[in-house]
Amino acid sequence: MTYIPSVDDLACAGHGDCAVIAPDVFEIDDIAVVVGTASDALMLEAARACPSTAIAIFDEATGEQVYP
Numbered sequence: 001m002t003y004i005p006s007v008d009d010l011a012c013a014g015h016g017d018c019a020v021i022a023p024d025v026f027e028i029d030d031i032a033v034v035v036g037t038a039s040d041a042l043m044l045e046a047a048r049a050c051p052s053t054a055i056a057i058f059d060e061a062t063g064e065q066v067y068p
Contacts, residue, residue: 002060003040005047007032011054018055022046 005025012031019026024036025043032054037043047055047067057067 001040003043003066004058004060005034005043006056006058007034008054008056011052012050013052013054015051017049017051018046021049 007026009031014028014031016028016032018032019028022038022042022045025034025038025046026032027035032050043057044067047057053068055067056065058065
């Protein structure tokens, strides 16, 4: 599978946990911004680390939301 992350701009508080775990995927400006890609496992780990639950992960092939 290939996963695609998406950040909810209204939910993101800019904690930066996602960028610490997956710096090739997320950067923090005022909020998290998707800037790249990584393994599915790493993107899921970064999404799970978000205290605001602002990151959703989607299956690229089906469009199905796999997290949260």
